Amino acid sequence: MIVFCLVYYKKIVKPSYLWRMLLFSFFLTLSTPIFSQSLYEIEFSASQIKYKGFLVYFNEEDAYMRVGYTYNNVYNVVNIDYTSVSGQEDGYNYFIMEGKNARFITTKKGDQSYNPDHFVWVWDKSTEDRKPFVTEDPNFSENSLKRVDSYKELKVSELTDEYLHQFYWDNEKEYVAFQQMRDNELDSHVAQEHYDNNTTQQQNQEANYGAAKMHLVMLVNSSIGDIGASCETDSRNMTKEFEDIAAALKVDFRKYEVKGSSFTKSNAMQVLNGLNPGSNDIVVFYYSGHGFRWADQTDAYPQMDIRASPYTKLSAETTISVSSVYNLLDKKGARLNIVITDCCNSDIGINKMTETSFLAGRSYQTPHIEKLQKLFLATKGNMIVTSSSAGQVSWSNSVNGGFFTLSFLQAFHEEISYLKTQEPSWDNILKKSHTNTVNKTDTGCRNCTTQNPVFYTKISKR
Amino acid sequence: MNFTQKTFFYIAIFIFGLSLFILSSCKEKELQAMQTLIKESEDIELFLIKETPINPLEQDSNKTYLCDYEAYAKVFTSSKQSDSIKIALLDTTNYIADVEKKCMIMPKYALRLKTKKDTLDIVLSDNPCAKAIAKNSLLKTPKIDKEKKKEDMFYVDLKTENTIIKLIQSVVPKK
Structure with a gap:
């Protein structure tokens, strides 16, 4: 079975991205929340030498491992790049x-060399031991x-200086x-010292x-039959996200x-109106549910379909345009307004209806508090973003919600994050959201059509 | 793109990979159940339907409803056409099991397949929101929300280029 998988893999010139992303599911099924770090430790041995690998996984095209081992009483560290593929067979x-x-x-001595290690996971529902196999044979015999x-996921708090020194020099940027x-993990003793006096932080913040x-x-259509589950996932994720931001x-x-029946x-x-x-x-403001555009619509932003049940007939009294929400909030006088919608923007084939009275959606790890302050407290203005351009659908699934x-x-x-050194900005976030979304639909999803989010920001420093 | 940008740029891709796998597994079971029903079917009827479903409590007993959508016309299909439609329904490459479009289904067509025991109704919408809803006592959707609603409907997206809609459109008389 393993050999078949490997032979099959080798015959694939460039497996489709969907199968590649189909997943690193093994990692995620064993790991904690989906937004946690992708750091792993793998220990293996060969020819009486013990190897310890520190794996940093970004995606199927981009991962690396630092492998530390002792040979002839000399400690060595090697960096290996990885590409990966996943799939199902039989x-x-x-x-x-x-x-x-x-x-x-x-430092490498003389003609010292290292053959890169390759790892293979194979499992089905009955597999108990899900540790991978390792080989240095490129033919995977x-x-x-x-x-x-051993194989385990690492918590950020485990990355002590001593641990990191096994794989990195002090002056490496990754270190x-x-x-x-x-250091900025909230539960680490160093962070605790830094944030011990919560009152001080709050007082300083309010002074500034x-x-x-x-x-x-x-506004979440969690009850609708077809996408209700994915909308509920969005609701959960976004609520938790902003609760955490407010708490931080x-x-x-x-x-x-x-949401739901209401x-x-x-x-x-x-x-x-009551805000x-x-x-x-x-x-x-966040919306997850059905969206559309009227056939004669010129507004770039979609209409939200506010019907919990398909039995309610579509009408002007069941739709709200995203732009109208933006305009309404703009007039409310808050310092910062953020409008985010995850819904389709596809042509419904009907011209706009007029109003008539007939009947008729890791926690983030190690938040950089100063960056949060810069984004939420040191800015003013409005932003609006919707998940797809005119004529496009938006994609989702029940496990992770909207793409x-x-x-x-x-x-x-x-x-x-601490790994990013530039000043934080909403414009950057929206541009990256756009890029990430396009990548998901173009390369990460075999059956998806391209989805290009649309956004506008008018945010400045206060 | 530097190391930091790469790290987070691709985490976006990396993280949702699992979801595709998990959702695919769940929906695939229901899709397979639907395929089994289609295989066992003996007769296919094609209808044109109105785009808004009617609550079962408000339905007219003199009218025909498929997945609660009222049929306003029945389209004659030859046995050859029925066979072709059946083949297209059985072609799994027409369906999308791992992701969903966040658009509203506005179906135009419906199929009623008669099996030995009961019927399988399928309503279909065309692009840009190509989707299908199937109804049969053996098909279930998970309980929704805390309201614990359970439907005996199965929702599945169709590919933009799918042969089911194409075939139906070739059969339906043009106005």
Whole structure:
């Protein structure tokens, strides 16, 4: 079976991205929340030498491992790049990481060399031992495959200086980045020292930015039959995200939710009209559900279909345009307004209906507090983003929700991370969200059509 | 793109990979169940339907409904055409099991397949929101939300280029 998978893999010139991404599922099924770091430790042995690998996985095209081992009483570290492919065959799942470009991080002696290691996971529902196999044979001969000794996901808090020194020099940028990431983990003792006096942080913040409240308006069609589950996932992810942001910033937080059976235009408008933000407040509006555009529509932003049940006939009284929400919030006087919608923007084939009375949606790790402050407290203005351009559909699934929502959260996490040194900006976040979304639909999803988010920002420093 | 940008740029791709796999597994089971029903079917009827479903409590007993959508016309299909439609329905490459479009289904066509025991109804919408809803006592969708609604409908997206809609459109008389 393993040999078949490997032969099959070798025959594939360039496996489609969908199968490549089909997954690193093994990693994620064993790992904690999906937004946690992708750091792993693999220990294996060969010819009486013990190897320890520190794997940093970004995606199927981009991963590397630092392997440390002692040979002839000399400690060596090698860096190996990896590409991977995954798929299914005859009821088995496989994930293969092929190593290449092995280069010594420590000083190489004479003609010392290192053949890159390759890793293979093969499993089905009944597989108990899910440790991968390792081989240095590029042909993956069955005789060469050996089960690794151990394999585990690493927590950021485990990246002590001592641990990192096994794989990195002090002056390597990755070493510094991991240190920063670790030091600002909220549960580490170093971070605790830094944030011990919560009152001090809050007082300093209020002195600099004034007291602020975050209002989160969630309009989510969680009951609709076809996409309700994915919308519920979006709701959960976005609520948690902004709750965490408010908690990290220590600002008051108020959530307004219209979902499930209460998902109606009347309830949505009641919430929107009833909003009364202060002049220093932040308002975030998020929609996940069906979307469309009228056949004669010129507005770039879609209509939201506010019907919890398909039995309710589509009409002007069941739709809200995204632009109208943006305009409504703009007039409310909050300091910062953020409008995010994850829905289709495809032509419904009907001209706009007029109003008539007939009947008729890792937690982020190691947040950089200063960056959060710069994004939410040190800015003013409006932004609006929707998940697809005119004529396009938006894609989602029940496990991860909307592709755009996921892309937005990931772009946001990157922007506030310690691994990024540039000043944070909403424009960057939206551009990255756009790129991430396009990549997901173009290269990560075999059956998807391209999805290009549309956005506009008018945000400046206060 | 530098190391940092790469790290997070591709985490976006990396993280949702699992979801495609998991969702694919769940929907595939229902899709297979539907395919089994289609294989066992003996007769196919084609209807044109109105685009908004009617609540079962409000349906007119003198009218025909498929997945709660009212049929306003029946389209004659020859046995050859029925066979072709059946083959297209059985072609799994017409379906998308791992992802969903966030657009509203506005179906135009419906098929009723008669099996020995009961019927399988399928309503279909065309692009840009090509989707299908199938109804049969053996097909289920997961319980929705905390409201614990359970439907005996199966929702599945269709590919932009799918042979099912093409065949049906070739059969339906043009106005």
